[in-house]
Amino acid sequence: MLKLRLKRNGRKRQPSYRLVVMEQSSRRDGRPVDEVGYYNTITKQSYFDIPKINKWLEEGVQPTKTVADLLKKNIVS
Incomplete structure (x- = not known):
């Protein structure tokens, strides 16, 4: 089953x-x-590719x- 989730990166x-x-x-850090x-x-700071998210x-x-x-927080407001 596919999930839309967070993958950590950074220091x-x-x-x-x-x-x-x-x-x-x-x-968690596997290949998406x-x-x-x-x-x-x-x-x-955030960025979401709305058309791609809706497609998935x-x-x-x-x-x-x-x-x-x-x-909900970032797309609605």
């Missing part, structure tokens, strides 16, 4: 995350199927709870 104590589509059973955005927790959601990809909350 120690300076995390930033990529929003990716990947297999549910793969490890597709990268659809990023989120920096320190600067609160229509195909049945399930977002994790954290990703769903991020999308």
Whole structure:
């Protein structure tokens, strides 16, 4: 099953995350199927490729709870 989830990158104590589509059973930093955005927790800077995200959601990809909350906050406002 494919999930829309966060993949950590960045330095120690300076995390930033990529929003990716990947297999549910793969490890957190494994190879993604597709990268659809990023989120920096320190600067609160984010970018989401809305057409790609909508395409994946229509195909049945399930977002994790954290990703769903991020999308609600950043897309609606």
